[in-house]
Each structure stands twice: as C-alpha cells, then as structure tokens.
Amino acid sequence: MIGEREVVVVGLSHRTAPVELREKFAISDEAMSETFGELVAPKVSDEAVILSTCNRVEIYALVPAEDRGRGILEYLASSRGVRLRTLKKKSYLHAGQDAVEHIFRVASSLDSMVVGEPQILGQFKTAFAAADRHKAMGQVLRRLMRRTVSVAKRVRTETRIGREPVSMGRAGVELARQVFGDLDGRVALMIGAGEMGRLVATSLMAHGVDELVIANRTYSRAVELADQFSGTAVHMDQLQRYLERVDIALASTGANRYLIDRAMLAPVMRARRFRPLFCVDLSVPRNIAPDVNALEGVYAFNVDDLAEVAQRGAERRQKEATRAEAIVQSEAERCYRSLGARSADPIIAGMTLRAEEARQVELERSRATLEALDPRQREVVEAMTRAMFKRYLHNAILEARRLGELGDVDGLEVLNRALHRQDEEGEP
C-alpha cells in the first residue's frame, strides 16, 4: 500500500478479450478529457493514466486501498454499456506490486503480441503526456511513469529483445543490413507481386530503403503496385538494366523457371564493378538460380534462409524475454517499495517541522544568554542544536520509511501520534 492508497491496473488486452469487445473500450483522443474527468473523481481514483492501443486498453490508477480498482471496473462497465460480469471475465485487475510489475512488463514489450516490438514505449509516453495534459497525474503516478520509461529503456539496452528478427520481413532487413549496414538511400527491385515479396519490400522500405522498382509480367499490375509503394514500374525485359542499378533484388513470382541466372548476372556484376547485390528469392519454385551466390559481390538467399533467421530470432527473443522478466521483477519490487516509502513523506515532513519549531522556541528562551556570545560562538550553538535534533529524529525517520515501504498505515499513525504526544509532553 502507498499510505491509504493503492496502485491498480484495470485492463483488457489481446490476450483476454476479442477485438469486438476491446473496441468498445477504446478511448479516442477526443474522448480523453471526458474520460479523465470521470475517472479522477471521488470513489473512483485520485490519479489516472489511460493507455489505449489496438492491442490493449489499460487504466493505471491510484485508488483508495479498500476499493482496489472495483470503482474503475464499475465505471468502465456502466460507461460502455457492458455487463460488469462480462467485463470482469474478459479483463484483468492487478494491485500493488503486481500492478507495478504489469506496467513495467507492458512498457518493456513483454506482453506485446510480437514480444520486443518497439512501438509500445512510444505509446506509453503519449499516454503519460495525455494524463499530464489533463492534470490527471499526481506525484505517485508521475514517479511511477518516469520509472516505467527508464525500466523499459533498461530492458532494451541490456537485452537483445528488440533486436532479433522474428518475421520474414525483418529477417530480410537484418540480412540486408549485414551486407550494407545502413539501408538509407538504397534502391530495391521487386520482381513479381507475391505476398511474401510485398511483405519484405514493406519492411525494407520501413527500414530506410529509399526507392522501390517493380517489375511484373503484367505491366499494369506493376503500375498498380508502384502506386501503392510510391515506386517505379518497369517491364520485365528491362530487368538486366535495372539489376545494374539497384542494391537489393527480391523475387516473388509464380513463374516456374529461373528469371535471374548466372549467365545474366555475371555481366551485370562486372558492370557494377562488383558493388554488392543482395538477392532474396521468395518464390517456390525458385526464380533466382542458387549458383549466382558464387559470383563476386552477390549475396543470395531464399525463403528457407529467411525462415531460419526468423526462427532463430524468435528463439533468441524468448531467451532474452526471460532475462527481461528478471529485470522487470526486481525493478518492480524496488519501485513499489520506494513508492511506499514516499507515503511516509508527509509524516516525516511534520516531524521535521515540529522539531525545528521546538528548537526555535528553546533558542528564543535563551536569547539573552546567546546575545552575549560573539557571532562565531552563536553559529556553533546553531549548528550544534540543529545536529542534536537531526540525530534525535534519525531513527524515527528510518522507522517511518520502513513502515511506509511495508504499507503499514497503522504503524505510521502510531509513530506519528507517539512523536506528537512526546512533543506535547515535552512542553513545560
């Protein structure tokens, strides 16, 4: 517990609810203001952050400890016209350290559909900014959200969770990067209009490939695709000419013969002065003769090679996810403890204030004697009395922090009262 409050997560995700239900709870940018207004209200929550993506809708909130998020569930069910029982069945509710751990897992992309995908952290930052803009965040959630961003960054830096390719598209990108490094400004040639070819081309374009040239047996289809990809359509008989120019060649056609073979590529490579050419054959039967790989400067891969890279990437990501989970768990424990310790802050501030008041009263009482001292001696007395009070309060502050970490509200109250009474009894 954080004082008399608790951090909770109420949400639905791709793991628990179908899209038909998730879409009912999706919160658009326009609806944010109204939703925050209803969420941050008495008997619902003190502070709230809303994360609404295509895979999940989650509300992170600071609620009264005895409520543990039930108010938010009821609000969601009534505002969306869904039966509370249905919502409870298809949603999840985490409280306390479990909630903090869940938030860290989501932001670190451990709960994503594709584990390790990078978009979630950006979505998190947007959610954080929206809550800030609508003044829905107080000190506790602000601290928690900042910690969340830094934990997610730590996971990405210390593990390779986001770096291993898990799709055919990313596998193609990774292999191309192994040849070229940066893909910015590269030109790719897509031969055919196969689904797999389009997937890899999309991925390459998303990772920096500048220009896409499309060759197809049916020229009108090439033009259609060129419009879709903002590329250039060319006729199949211009293939050799374009192979001299491009950096990457993707073949994905239904043809049952080699469209690129060694006899065709050897003069192309000489004309290119052996500048690297990365070839990916995604067709079955194959369209690029495998022996072109022996030519200097040609790096040829087929659908099995890409599948192998993607498979290894998925295995590696799974391994990295285990390491990431360990980071998240230890960070959540530490963060929750520190949030709890902060709940003792008002009591500690009160203790310090009362101690300072008592010191001032005593100094005032001895003013006549103190005035007889020279300035240096007066400074020594000031410093000494301050140090005495500090030492006197030291153990009490440590105890207050410990009780805060444990969420022991009653203990904190007893400590506060004891010190308060002590002060009062200390008065002459």
Added chain:
Amino acid sequence: MATPLYTLALLAYILAFTISLMDREAWAGLRRLLGPALWIGYAAHLAGLGATAVSGGLAVLGSPAGSLAFISALVAAGFLWTRRNPRAEAVGGFVVPLAIVLLALSLFLPGESAATGDGGLWFPVHLTMMLVGLGGFALAFGVSLLYLLVRWRLKNKKLTGLSRLPSLETLDRLNTRFVVLGFAALTVGIAVGGIWAASLAERPPMGPTIYGSLVIWVWYAAAIQVRVVGGWRGRLAAGFSVMGFVGLVSSLIGVFIAVSGWHL
C-alpha cells in the same frame, strides 16, 4: 620503467580480449569490464612509450622493440576509435590480438637503436610517419580478416550470431580509411627520409629497408588505385590489405634479424 608499464598494458589487453570472447549470458556482467580494461591498458601503454622516450630519447622508438611498441599503441588506438560504433566491437577480436602480439614481441626484441636521433626535426617526423603508416596497415589487416570472415559466413549461410558482427560495408569502409591513413603517412615518411638523407654530407647506403619501403608503397598505391579508380572493393581490397601486411611483417622480421634495426 617502461617494461613494467608495457607488461601491465599487455595483461590489460589480454584481459580485454578474453572478456570479448565471453559470449555466454552468465558472463554478461563481465563484459562491462572490457572498456575499462582496454583504457587502462592503453594508458599504461602510452605511459610506457613516454618513459621510453624520456629515458633514451626519441631514437629508442626507432629500435625494433620501440617500433613494435609504438605500432601496437597505434593499433590499440585505432580499435578504441572504431569501438564508437557498437557493432564494430567485433573488430577487436582481430585487432586486439595484433596489438598483443606486437607488444609482446617488443618485450623480447633489442631496445637499442642504431639511429643516433641526430638530424633535428627530420628524424622524429620520419620515424613517426613511418610507424603511423605501419600502424594503419596493421589495422587494415585486422579489419580485412574480419571482412573475409563475415563474407564467408554470408556466402555459406552460417547466419547464427552474424548480427553481432559489423556489416561488410562498414568493414570495407574501415579498411579503406586505414589503408589511406597508412599510405599517406608512409608517403610523408619516405619523402621526409629521402630529403633528410639527401641533406646529409655522407649519404646512407640503399639498404633492404629502403627497397622494402618502396615495394610496400607501390603495393598500397596499387590497392588505392584499384579501389578509387577501378572502383573495386570488398574481397579484392581486403585481400590487398591482408597480403600487404603479411609481406610487410615477413620483410620486417627479416630486416630486424639481419640488421638489428631499421637501417644498415
């Protein structure tokens, strides 16, 4: 004074190299020591060079031991510069052993130089430029070996763990930079040496080192010509660097054995 510092540098480089080989997750924490180990080694290395120069003058750096220690420091510096790119970290696997071998050899080779160090500014400029040239070629050699390994793995579909290695393009670019650096320094070094020799009353004889330097100069000039003018790159450029450096080291060993120094 220099020997303990070189030994410390050697041990730190060996530690850094050993850490770089630890790929298992259990040792991930140890990998954080790689950078500090390299920097400590490099600081000790520079201090050793400084101590050598202070105790025996710049001429000592012209001895077989001094030269190798200097080239080894240049190789280590080149790697520290390359490390700015995290994916180029693997270059260390090829370059750090080279620095280790050169520094270790320097501990066993003669530390006395036949050169007197007279000759004003000519001598330090000539010596430094020649050594910088050799350091550049040594770095190009290490980078080229890694290029050939990455190329072999891509061609033979040995793809596991490949993403930890630098791209072919990066390695090709580094090779070119180091060759150009080495060639420029070698050209200045030879020119300064030639002018200095011509200015002497008694001209030194044309020994194996001078002929060797000219052969090396022609070799790397051809490498740059093929790259810049011919546009050829990749395996050919890497081959030039590897063969050039192997030839260079073989002839250096021959010269050191024959004349216990650089010149007759």
